[in-house]
Amino acid sequence: MPIHIIDRRLNPGGKSLENRQRFLRRAKSLVQGAVKKTSQERDIKDVLEGGEVTIPLDGMHEPRFRREGGTRDMVLPGNKKFVEGDYLQRSGQGSAKDSGPGEGDSEDAFRFVLSRDEFVDLFLDDLELPDLAKRKIAQTESEGIQRAGYTMSGSPANISVSRTVKLALARRIALRRPRKDEIEELEAAIEACTDEDERAELVARLEKMKAKSKRIPFIDPLDIRYRRFETVPKPVAQAVMFCLMDVSGSMSEHMKDLAKRFYMLLYVFLKRRYKHVEIVFIRHTDRAEEVDEQTFFYGPASGGTLVSSALQAMHEIVRERFNPADWNIYAAQASDGDNSYSDGELTGLLLTDKILPVCQFFAYLEVGESGGSAFDLSDSSLWTLYERLRNSGAPLSMRKVSERSEIFPVFHDLFHRRDTAQEKAAP
Amino acid sequence: MTERLFEGADWDFHTLQRITDACEEVALKDLGLDVYPNQIEVITAEQMLDAYSSVGMPLFYKHWSFGKHFAFHEASYRKGLMGLAYEIVINSSPCISYLMEENTATMQTLVIAHAAFGHNHFFKNNYLFKQWTDADGILDYLDFAKNYVMQCEDRYGRIEVERTLDAAHALMSHGIDRYPGKKKLDLRAEEKRAGRRRQHEEEVFNDLWRTVPKGATKSRSALSIERRRKLLGLPQENLLYFLEKSAPRLAPWQRELLRIVRHIAQYFYPQSQTKVMNEGTATYVHYRIMTRLHEQGRISDGNFLEFLGSHTNVVFQPEFDDPRFSGFNPYALGFALMQDIERIVTRPEDEDREWFPDIAGKGDVMGVLRDVWANYRDESFIGQFLSPRLMRHFRMFHLHDDPEERAGIRVDAIHDERGFRRVRRELARQHDVGFIDANIEVVDVDLSGDRRLILHHHVIKGSQLNETDAKRVLQHLADLWTYDVALIEVDANDKVVREYVVSPRPIPAAVA
Numbered sequence: 001m002p003i004h005i006i007d008r009r010l011n012p013g014g015k016s017l018e019n020r021q022r023f024l025r026r027a028k029s030l031v032q033g034a035v036k037k038t039s040q041e042r043d044i045k046d047v048l049e050g051g052e053v054t055i056p057l058d059g060m061h062e063p064r065f066r067r068e069g070g071t072r073d074m075v076l077p078g079n080k081k082f083v084e085g086d087y088l089q090r091s092g093q094g095s096a097k098d099s100g101p102g103e104g105d106s107e108d109a110f111r112f113v114l115s116r117d118e119f120v121d122l123f124l125d126d127l128e129l130p131d132l133a134k135r136k137i138a139q140t141e142s143e144g145i146q147r148a149g150y151t152m153s154g155s156p157a158n159i160s161v162s163r164t165v166k167l168a169l170a171r172r173i174a175l176r177r178p179r180k181d182e183i184e185e186l187e188a189a190i191e192a193c194t195d196e197d198e199r200a201e202l203v204a205r206l207e208k209m210k211a212k213s214k215r216i217p218f219i220d221p222l223d224i225r226y227r228r229f230e231t232v233p234k235p236v237a238q239a240v241m242f243c244l245m246d247v248s249g250s251m252s253e254h255m256k257d258l259a260k261r262f263y264m265l266l267y268v269f270l271k272r273r274y275k276h277v278e279i280v281f282i283r284h285t286d287r288a289e290e291v292d293e294q295t296f297f298y299g300p301a302s303g304g305t306l307v308s309s310a311l312q313a314m315h316e317i318v319r320e321r322f323n324p325a326d327w328n329i330y331a332a333q334a335s336d337g338d339n340s341y342s343d344g345e346l347t348g349l350l351l352t353d354k355i356l357p358v359c360q361f362f363a364y365l366e367v368g369e370s371g372g373s374a375f376d377l378s379d380s381s382l383w384t385l386y387e388r389l390r391n392s393g394a395p396l397s398m399r400k401v402s403e404r405s406e407i408f409p410v411f412h413d414l415f416h417r418r419d420t421a422q423e424k425a426a427p
Numbered sequence: 428m429t430e431r432l433f434e435g436a437d438w439d440f441h442t443l444q445r446i447t448d449a450c451e452e453v454a455l456k457d458l459g460l461d462v463y464p465n466q467i468e469v470i471t472a473e474q475m476l477d478a479y480s481s482v483g484m485p486l487f488y489k490h491w492s493f494g495k496h497f498a499f500h501e502a503s504y505r506k507g508l509m510g511l512a513y514e515i516v517i518n519s520s521p522c523i524s525y526l527m528e529e530n531t532a533t534m535q536t537l538v539i540a541h542a543a544f545g546h547n548h549f550f551k552n553n554y555l556f557k558q559w560t561d562a563d564g565i566l567d568y569l570d571f572a573k574n575y576v577m578q579c580e581d582r583y584g585r586i587e588v589e590r591t592l593d594a595a596h597a598l599m600s601h602g603i604d605r606y607p608g609k610k611k612l613d614l615r616a617e618e619k620r621a622g623r624r625r626q627h628e629e630e631v632f633n634d635l636w637r638t639v640p641k642g643a644t645k646s647r648s649a650l651s652i653e654r655r656r657k658l659l660g661l662p663q664e665n666l667l668y669f670l671e672k673s674a675p676r677l678a679p680w681q682r683e684l685l686r687i688v689r690h691i692a693q694y695f696y697p698q699s700q701t702k703v704m705n706e707g708t709a710t711y712v713h714y715r716i717m718t719r720l721h722e723q724g725r726i727s728d729g730n731f732l733e734f735l736g737s738h739t740n741v742v743f744q745p746e747f748d749d750p751r752f753s754g755f756n757p758y759a760l761g762f763a764l765m766q767d768i769e770r771i772v773t774r775p776e777d778e779d780r781e782w783f784p785d786i787a788g789k790g791d792v793m794g795v796l797r798d799v800w801a802n803y804r805d806e807s808f809i810g811q812f813l814s815p816r817l818m819r820h821f822r823m824f825h826l827h828d829d830p831e832e833r834a835g836i837r838v839d840a841i842h843d844e845r846g847f848r849r850v851r852r853e854l855a856r857q858h859d860v861g862f863i864d865a866n867i868e869v870v871d872v873d874l875s876g877d878r879r880l881i882l883h884h885h886v887i888k889g890s891q892l893n894e895t896d897a898k899r900v901l902q903h904l905a906d907l908w909t910y911d912v913a914l915i916e917v918d919a920n921d922k923v924v925r926e927y928v929v930s931p932r933p934i935p936a937a938v939a
Contacts, residue, residue, distance in 0.1 A: 003447050004466045005440055008474060009528055015477045016497045023494030052502065062492055063597050063899035065865045070890030072828040075854040077755065078746025079824040079841055087835040112498035113505060
C-alpha cells in the first residue's frame with residue numbers, strides 16, 4: 001500500500017486569517033470597547049503593542065439547546081469508602097457535583113490576543129483628522145521606477161539582447177558584411193576550381209571578404225543597448241506636527257508626562273494618515289527654541305512664561321521650512337495655562353493672524369496636577385484667552401487634562417468623527 | 428535482529444517512511460487490521476491551531492465562529508494553558524493524519540501507530556462510520572461546501588449568508604438523522620445534485636409565469652391533524668431537515684446551506700457516539716505496535732521508556748475527588764476495556780466465564796476485538812463488555828442526585844455483587860447520545876393556518892433546557908421559519924412543564 005508523507009509546514013500560514021477578520025468585524029464594538037479600556041491602563045510605549053483583550057462572551061455566544069437541572073445520575077471512578085445507600089453532602093466536596101455530562105465550556109469572558117495592527121486599527125478606528133483633504137500637495141519622493149526606452153550606457157545586467165541583436169543585424173546588412181554562408185560557398189568554389197587564374201581570382205575575393213568581415217564586427221559596442229529605467233516621482237502627502245510646550249518652572253514632571261502622551265498619540269495618528277510626518281519640538285519659557293525630543297521632554301529650563309515667543313518661533317519655522325501650500329500643518333500646544341498678563345494681546349494676535357490660517361488643526365491641551373482637579377479652579381489666563389478667541393470663531397480645539405487615564409478619552413474626543421456636531425466647549 | 432528504526436529523538440522524512448512501513452507491517456500482519464490508504468502530513472503548531480478551529484478538517488467554509496475558536500485556542504496556547512494534540516486524524520479515504528513537527532521520533536512512531544492504523548481501522552470498519560459517513564467523498568464535499576458558501580456570499584451578501592449559517596449552526600445538534608434510512612449517503616452525488624438543480628432552475632426560468640393570473644387559491648378543506656402531520660412527515664426530530672424541506676419562505680440557496688450544515692453534522696455524528704471505542708482502539712493498537720517494535724529490537728529501550736511515559740499520561744484516569752477529574756477519560760476507559768477483553772479471551776477466570784461465556788477463553792484476541800470494533804458503539808460496548816473486574820479496578824460507583832432529596836446525593840450502587848449490573852447500565856447510559864442530547868422534535872404545524880411551528884421537548888428526569896440558550900436558538904429557528912415558533916416542554920406524563928413562543932425578527936434588524 002503506498003503511503004504518502006507530505007511536508008505541510010511550508011504551506012502559507014494565516015489560513016484562518018479570514019475567519020479571524022470576520023470574527024473581529026462581528027465583535028467590533030465589543031473589541032473596541034475592550035481596546036479602549038485596556039489602553040487606559042497601559043503605558044504610552046506599549047499602547048500600540050497589541051496584546052490581550054477580554055470581551056464579554058455574551059455577544060459572541062453560539063447558542064445550543066442545552067439541558068440542565070433535574071435528577072442526575074452519574075458513574076464515577078475512585079470510590080474509597082462509600083457503600084450503597086450512603087449520602088454525600090452537596091455543598092461540601094463540590095467536585096462530584098461539577099462533573100456531570102456535557103462539560104460545557106461556558107466562560108463569561110473571552111480572552112484573546114490582538115496583533116499590533118489590529119489593535120491600532122481598532123483604537124483609531126472612529127477617529128478622523130480634521131480637514132484632511134484641504135492640502136495634499138506633495139513633495140516628490142523618488143519612489144516607483146518605470147521602464148523608459150533604451151540607452152547606450154548602463155549596467156551589464158540591463159542589456160537588452162533582442163534590441164542589441166536587431167541593431168547589429170541592421171548594421172551588418174547596411175555595411176554589406178559578408179555572410180558566413182557566402183564565405184563557405186566561395187571556399188567550396190575554390191576547392192572545386194581547376195583553372196589556375198580563376199582560382200587565384202577567387203582566392204583574392206575570399207581574402208577581401210574575410211578582411212571585410214573582420215573589419216566589420218558581428219556585434220559592435222555601438223549596437224549595444226541597455227534597458228532604461230526612470231524613477232517616477234510619486235506625490236506623497238506630508239504633514240508636519242508642531243509640539244509646543246511650556247517648560248517653565250510651573251510645569252511639573254507629571255504635566256510634561258501628560259503632554260508627552262498626547263503628542264505620541266498624535267504622532268501615531270498622523271503617521272497612519274500621512275506617509276511623511278515631521279515633528280518640530282518647540283519649547284518655551286519666556287523665550288522659545290527649537291530642540292530635539294530628548295531636550296524637549298527632559299531638558300531642564302527655567303524662566304518666566306511668554307506663550308507668544310513659541311508662536312513666533314513656530315511662525316518663523318513655518319515660513320522658512322514648511323510652505324503651507326506643500327505641508328499639512330498640525331500643532332498641539334501643552335501648557336499649565338500660565339502666561340504673563342501682558343503677553344495675552346500679542347499671543348491672540350499671532351494666533352489668529354499667523355498661526356491658525358496655516359494650520360489644519362490646532363489643539364490646546366491644558367495639563368493640571370494629578371489629583372488636583374483642574375476643572376474646579378477658575379480658568380487660567382491662557383484658557384480664558386483661547387476661549388475668547390474660539391468664541392469669536394477661531395478654529396481652536398482645547399481640552400483640560402489632569403490624569404493619565406484622561407488622555408485617551410480626550411484624544412478621542414478631539415478627533416472623533418464629526419458628522420454634524422459642532423465642537424462643544426470642554427466639560 | 429532487525430536494525431533500529433531511529434536513534435535518539437531526531438527524525439527526517441526517511442525516518443518517517445521507515446516508521447510507517449514498520450508500523451504497517453505489524454498492523455497488517457500481526458494485528459490483521461484493515462485500513463484506508465494512509466496519507467501522513469507534518470504540520471506546524473500554527474497549522475494545528477488552524478485545524479482545531481475548523482473542527483479538525485483540512486478545509487472548511489468561512490465563518491466568524493471559527494475565527495473565534497482560533498483566537499481562543501491561540502490565546503490559551505500562547506499562555507501555556509493548553510498543550511496541542513500530537514496529531515489529528517481525519518476520517519477520509521485516503522486517511523489523513525496530521526503530525527506535529529515538534530514530536531520526537533518516538534512520539535511520531537506512537538502517533539502514526541495510533542492514528543494512521545488505530546483510528547484508521549476503526550473508521551473503515553465500525554458500522555456507524557460505514558452507515559453514516561462517506562470517507563471517499565468528504566473532502567470533495569467540504570470543498571464544494573466552501574465554494575458554495577463563497578458563491579452565496581458573492582451573490583446574496585455576506586451578512587445574509589452569515590445569518591443563515593448562524594441559525595443553522597445553532598440547530599446543528601438537531602440536524603441529524605438518528606435512524607438509518609434506505610439511502611446511503613453519497614457526498615459526491617450531493618455535490619452534482621446541487622449543481623444540476625441550480626442549472627435546471629436557471630434553464631426553466633421564465634418570467635412570464637409570474638404574470639399569469641393565479642385565480643383564487645383553492646381553499647382546501649381543513650385536513651385532519653393526522654393527515655396533515657403525515658404529509659409533512661411529522662413528528663420530525665431532524666430540525667434542519669424539516670426546515671430545509673418545509674420552511675415556507677426560504678430561498679433555494681438557504682435550503683442548500685442548511686443541507687450542507689446538516690450533512691456535516693451527520694458526518695460527525697458517529698464520532699460523538701464512539702469516543703471511548705475509537706480512542707480505546709487507537710490506544711490499544713499503538714500499544715501493541717510499539718511493544719512489538721520493541722520486541723523486534725527496532726525501538727531502543729530508552730525510546731520505549733519514553734513511549735511508556737507518554738502512554739501512561741494518555742491513559743491516566745484521575746479519581747472523582749481529584750482536582751484534575753473531569754469525567755471519564757475515554758483513552759483510559761477504552762484502553763482498559765480493550766486490554767480487559769484481551770485478558771478475558773486469553774486468561775479467563777471463573778467470573779469471566781460466567782459473565783462473558785461467548786468470548787471467555789476463545790483464544791483469538793484480534794478476531795474478537797475486530798468484531799467488537801466493527802459492531803458496537805460506546806453505549807452498547809460498555810453495556811456488553813464492562814467486566815466486574817474492571818469496575819473493581821476503577822472502583823466505580825453510581826451517584827443519584829435528586830434535587831428534591833434533602834439528605835444529599837445518594838450512592839445508588841457500588842462495585843459489588845449487587846451493584847455491578849446497575850453501575851454498568853448507568854455508565855452505558857452516560858455514553859448514549861440518545862440521553863445526552865435533548866430530545867426535541869417538530870410535532871405540528873398548520874401550513875394553511877397561522878403557520879405556527881410547534882416543537883416538543885420531552886423532558887427526561889426533570890432536566891429542562893437552559894432558558895437563555897433555548898430562547899436564542901428558538902430565535903434563530905423562528906428567523907428561518909419566518910413565522911412564530913412554539914417550544915413546549917412536556918414531561919413523561921405529557922404534562923406541559925414550560926412553554927416558549929418566539930416570533931421572527933424583521934430581516935434588516937437581524938444583524939446582531
